[in-house]
Amino acid sequence: MGLKSKDLLGIQSLDEGELRVILDTAANFGTVAARPVKKVPALRGKTVANLFYEPSTRTRISFELAAKRLSADFINITAATSSAATGETLTDTAKTVEAMQVDFLVVRHSMAGAAHQLARQVQCSVINAGDGPHEHPTQTLVDLYTIWEHRKRFEGLKIAILGDHPRSPVTISSIYGLKKMGAEVTLVGPSTLIPPGIDQLGVRVATRLEDGIAGADVILLSRVEITDANRLQIPSLREYARFYCLTPRKLELAAEDALVLHSGSMNRGVEISPEVADYAFPLMVQQVTNGIAVRMAVLYLLAGEHE
Amino acid sequence: MKLLIKGGRVIDPSRDFDRVCDLLLVDGVVGACDVDLAVPQGAEVYDAAGKWVVPGAVDLHVHFSEPARADRETVASLSRAAAAGGVTTAVCRPCADVPLDNIALAEFLASKNRREGLVRLKPVAALTRGLRGETLTDVGDLVTGGAVALGDDVAVMDSQVMRRGLEYARSFRVPVVAFPEDKSLAAGGVMNEGFVSTTLGLKGIPWSAEEVMVIRDIILARMTRWHVHISPVTVAGAVELIRRAKGDGIKVTCDTSPHYFRLTERAVEGYNTLAKVTPPLRGERDVEAVMRGLADGTIDAVASHHVPLSIVDKDVEFNDAAFGISGIETFVPLAYAALVAEGDMRPVDFVRLISTGPAELFGLAGGTLAEGAPADVAVIDVGNAASVSASSFFSRGKNTPFDGVATPGWPVLTVVGGNVVMKDGRIAAPPNPALAD
Numbered sequence: 001m002g003l004k005s006k007d008l009l010g011i012q013s014l015d016e017g018e019l020r021v022i023l024d025t026a027a028n029f030g031t032v033a034a035r036p037v038k039k040v041p042a043l044r045g046k047t048v049a050n051l052f053y054e055p056s057t058r059t060r061i062s063f064e065l066a067a068k069r070l071s072a073d074f075i076n077i078t079a080a081t082s083s084a085a086t087g088e089t090l091t092d093t094a095k096t097v098e099a100m101q102v103d104f105l106v107v108r109h110s111m112a113g114a115a116h117q118l119a120r121q122v123q124c125s126v127i128n129a130g131d132g133p134h135e136h137p138t139q140t141l142v143d144l145y146t147i148w149e150h151r152k153r154f155e156g157l158k159i160a161i162l163g164d165h166p167r168s169p170v171t172i173s174s175i176y177g178l179k180k181m182g183a184e185v186t187l188v189g190p191s192t193l194i195p196p197g198i199d200q201l202g203v204r205v206a207t208r209l210e211d212g213i214a215g216a217d218v219i220l221l222s223r224v225e226i227t228d229a230n231r232l233q234i235p236s237l238r239e240y241a242r243f244y245c246l247t248p249r250k251l252e253l254a255a256e257d258a259l260v261l262h263s264g265s266m267n268r269g270v271e272i273s274p275e276v277a278d279y280a281f282p283l284m285v286q287q288v289t290n291g292i293a294v295r296m297a298v299l300y301l302l303a304g305e306h307e
Numbered sequence: 308m309k310l311l312i313k314g315g316r317v318i319d320p321s322r323d324f325d326r327v328c329d330l331l332l333v334d335g336v337v338g339a340c341d342v343d344l345a346v347p348q349g350a351e352v353y354d355a356a357g358k359w360v361v362p363g364a365v366d367l368h369v370h371f372s373e374p375a376r377a378d379r380e381t382v383a384s385l386s387r388a389a390a391a392g393g394v395t396t397a398v399c400r401p402c403a404d405v406p407l408d409n410i411a412l413a414e415f416l417a418s419k420n421r422r423e424g425l426v427r428l429k430p431v432a433a434l435t436r437g438l439r440g441e442t443l444t445d446v447g448d449l450v451t452g453g454a455v456a457l458g459d460d461v462a463v464m465d466s467q468v469m470r471r472g473l474e475y476a477r478s479f480r481v482p483v484v485a486f487p488e489d490k491s492l493a494a495g496g497v498m499n500e501g502f503v504s505t506t507l508g509l510k511g512i513p514w515s516a517e518e519v520m521v522i523r524d525i526i527l528a529r530m531t532r533w534h535v536h537i538s539p540v541t542v543a544g545a546v547e548l549i550r551r552a553k554g555d556g557i558k559v560t561c562d563t564s565p566h567y568f569r570l571t572e573r574a575v576e577g578y579n580t581l582a583k584v585t586p587p588l589r590g591e592r593d594v595e596a597v598m599r600g601l602a603d604g605t606i607d608a609v610a611s612h613h614v615p616l617s618i619v620d621k622d623v624e625f626n627d628a629a630f631g632i633s634g635i636e637t638f639v640p641l642a643y644a645a646l647v648a649e650g651d652m653r654p655v656d657f658v659r660l661i662s663t664g665p666a667e668l669f670g671l672a673g674g675t676l677a678e679g680a681p682a683d684v685a686v687i688d689v690g691n692a693a694s695v696s697a698s699s700f701f702s703r704g705k706n707t708p709f710d711g712v713a714t715p716g717w718p719v720l721t722v723v724g725g726n727v728v729m730k731d732g733r734i735a736a737p738p739n740p741a742l743a744d
Contacts, residue, residue, distance in 0.1 A: 012506070082624055089622045111624040112508035113578030134508025172508060196511060197502025229495070 002304040007119045007126040010135035011176035019144065019180060025297035026145050026290070032069060033289065042300050043072035049102040051093070051118075052129070053079045053109040058264055058288070059129050059138070063106045066295035075102070082111065090114065094121040104299060107131070125302045130169045138298060140173035142291045143261055144181065146283065147218055149290070150259055154181035158255070160206075160213045162188045162244060162271060163222035164230060166195055170222055170263050175201050188212030189244065192233035209244050216254040221246060221280075222263045224271040237270050247273040259283065308725055309333050309347050315355025315686060319362060320659035321675035330360050332682040335725035335741055340676060353720055353730075355686050361658045362674050363395025363426075363683040363721060364639050365665040367562055368538055368610035370631075372404035373419070379404065380615035380703050382419040382428065383737065385635070388702035389426040390728040390735070392611070392636040393718025395683035396427040396666065396673050400460040400484070401438060402614075408433035408444045413452040425728040425739045426721070427672060427683075431456045431484055434472045440464055443472055450479045455669045456536065458484025462520050464491070466527065473531040482534040482560075482669065485524045487545060488586050492516035497626055499572040499587040507575065509625060512587050514542040521545040525552040528559050536668060537561040539612055541586045543596030550605040560668055561605075564612035565641035566632055566708070568597045574708055580621045580628035581708040584614070601646060601660060608665035611638035615704020633704030637695050639687065641709060643716030648689070681741075686720035693717055701734060 003018050011019075032040055048067035050060055060076065067074040080086040083093065097105060106127045107115040112134035119126035130136040144154075151157060159178050165171040165187060172195075178185050179202055186204040187194060194205050206212030213219055224244075226234055234240050251258065260272075260280040264287075268274050310332040317340060318325045324340075331338035331347065346352055366389065372379035380388075389397045399416060401407035407416075413430050420428045432454035433444050440463045449457070457476050462485070463469045469485075476483045493516040498504050500511020521537055525548060528535040540546055540561045552559045566584060571591055574582035582588055600606040614631025621628050634641075639661060646652040646660070666674025673683035697710040721729040724741020728734065 082627055089619070090624065091622055109624070111626045113625045116578050117624065132508055166510075172506065195505040196500050196513075197505050200502045201506075 002306065003301045004306060006302060006306050008137055008298055008302060009116050009119060009126065009128045011137045011140050011173045011180070012135065014180070016180045019177065022141055022294070022297050022301060023145055023148055025301055026294045029296040029300070030290070030293040033292065039069050039071060041071045043067070043070035043303060046072045046103040046303060047101065048072045048074050048104040048106065048299065049097055049100070050076045050106045051079060051097060052077070053081060053114065056108050056130065059108060062288070062291040063129060063295050065292050066299055069292065070296055070299055072299070090117050091121045094118045098122045098124055104302065127298060127302070133167050133169065135173045136169040137173050138291070138295055139170050139263055140177040141294045141298070142287055143174060143220060144177050145290050145294050146261060146287055147259060151217065154178065154183045157183040157217045158186070158215055159183050159218045159220065160186045160188050160216040161220045162212070162246065164224050164234070165189060165193050166233070167230060168222045170220070174220055175203055179203070186212050186216070209250055210253055213250065213254045216258055218259045218261065219246065219254060220261050220263070221271050223265050223267050225267060241270050245269070245271060245273055246276050248275050251276055261287065309350035310353060310722065310725070310727065311344060311346055311350045312353045312355050312360050312684070312686065315358050315360035317360045317676065318654050318658045319676040320655050320663040321362070321677055323655060324676070325655050330676065330684070332684065332722060332725050335682055337676050337678055337680045337682050340678065353686065357690050358719065359654065359687040359689055361685050361687060362662045362676050363685040363723065364393045364661045365671055365673050366394045366397045366611050366613070366635060366638070367608055367665045367669065368564070369397045369399055369613040369635055370402050370615065371399055372402070372615070375404040378617045378703065382416060383423040384701065384703045386420065386424040386426055386428065386737065387734045388635045388700065390721045391701045391718070391732070393639045393685035393687060393721050394426055394635060395685065395721065395723045396429065396671050397635065398429050398431055398455060398669060400431050400458070401433040402460060403438070406433050406438050407431070408436050408438065410445070410448050410452045413449055413454060417453055421738060421742050423737050424742055425735060425737050426723050427742065429453060429455045429671065431458050433457070434459050434483060435463060435468060440468055443468070443475060446475055447479055450481050454481065455671060456482045456484050458486065460484070460486050462486050462488050462490055464489070466523060469524065470527050470531060473527055473533045473535065477531060477533040482536045484536045484538050485520065487517045487520040487524070487537050487540070488512070489516040489519045492519060496587070497583060498575050499589050501572065501590060503572045503575065507578070514544060514589070514593070517542045517586055518544045518548060521548050525549070525557055525559055529557045532558070534558045534560070538610065539563045539567060539586065540597065540600065540606060541567045541589050541593060543593045546596045546600040546605055550600065553605065560607045562608035562610045562665065563597050563601070563606050564610055564634060565638050565645065566612070566634070568594050568601065569641055569645050570708060578625045579708060580623070580625055581632070581706055583625065583628050583630055584632050585630040598650070602652060607668055609638065609642045609660045610665065611635040615702050616706045617703070618705065621706050631706060632708065633700060633702050633706045636700055636702060637707065637709055639718055640714045640716035643687070643689065644714040648715055682722055682725040684722040685718050688717050688719045689715055691715060
């Protein structure tokens, strides 16, 4: 069994069976990295192109390594911030890159929907490597993989998600992924950071951190900072930290040995205290390794047959 | 010149008239209207059997972009599109391309239209200079130059400016058009705020952005005792606020457009930039409320809200795409299908919404087939359906989310001042001598 679509644009369009296939396949590729020769010939002769409209070291390198370990040829294309900035439309860019006969286009863009708009224009597989505040499916798959590795189940797991949700690249994907796998999800944050209508996705909302993480088996964190876009939603970082920073004392409210997964680039002292950051750091490093296996699985499965 | 329109169903809301009969147009005005009229010497005859003969559509909300962005729409292309759409009078709103905030721009439109136009194009002049919402334009100058109303087509956020604008407009007897979207609540938004915007990761514009402005402008209309025309109305709460204000005798009127009662925010799914419009497409509840408002007379007019754009404005990331739908060629059939063919609106009430109502609101020519009135007439084919074809638009703006949608109710004849400007889809060559005066 493979994936239904040639593209991976979001978790929204995947079903539970597809998610499990990706996790199982990732587990197999996870063993490749442990070998002396970290390479398999699965995608020999295929070309993977990273098309990044905004900088992202972690995701970019993870896809690059995943492609190379599958023996694919790989190129990096750094584009301007948007098609408006270059005057070249997404369509033109897509057609141009496709003319280079690439098989996979890995797209990172600050604006929601960019990967979807591109995917409509090309025959090759498009992978969304983050479209602004919309979806970042491979990051969520990595989280799911790590949770599975440690807990071997999703059913009934209590998951709390913290962060600047309206701008977080992972909140929506995480909700879709975790709900599809049967976990219970609670979104934590002040009301200004709770996206409108989010309860329709079947998540609980907690405006108090203490309520949100009580008994949580897994806590998902992402970076919180103040920008022009959210200065009316977070009065100050000091204030955010006072009420929402994950400290050792707050963490005690969660289940014993709760997994703390940070999506990267911690703002120590804001969303996570230095102590909890140290506690979470080994898992974050493990996530980087898992990320390569998960992205190998995605590339491998997308290369297969589709409905 | 004489034109006898034979055997159509003549619908004239100004006289509550709805009967199958003949209509004679003579020397630019409406003549006899009766069964089995004899064909006068030298008269052209148009067979309208099975079709509706109505006063031409009066469209209160269109835009052109000449000369700043002629690739979007010129006066000439707008005029052809209007003729194709059964529109005999179109009211041009200010926009960033053509702010219509000084007499030179109003004169430009008038002179262009005399030389290159086919239908009556009238300006709504800006209420504030540069559409900045800070200082009033030379209102009297603009009104004597032909402006039929005042309004920026963006919200005037400063309440004192709006109040003084209303008071000043009152002395020149022209209504003030209010665009109901609070700029601060709408800031950065690209679609309706709610579950759909959340799942698409797009920043929303809440319903409250509209209601806040509607309630403020109702209050200012009451205070200044002057006519505020809210355009367009898209949310349920705004319809209710206006319904109550009218009940209280406050001089407030409003319009809406077919996309606000035929589409919901779900049209945006898949990041369809053609469905990106301001105010944004709303939810099911809002669509139902707008339909009720149209049915009970709370909403006074259906306008096209015609914002013609170039493909380069739309073929970009959703956040960067320009807001707007090209609608002047399709708003009559799209409204007809929703309100009459699939709804239960009386034909005379429908024609009032697209013609008589808006003509009366802004004191415009047309809207009536009374003997002696200007011969501004449209014939609508209600029997046959055809699909919207964006690529065949006469407008330079091909930006419609309705491409391919089949609908009945297409105009087949448009007459302005007695001159045929569109017949069976063919557009006459300008100028239209009736526009010379």
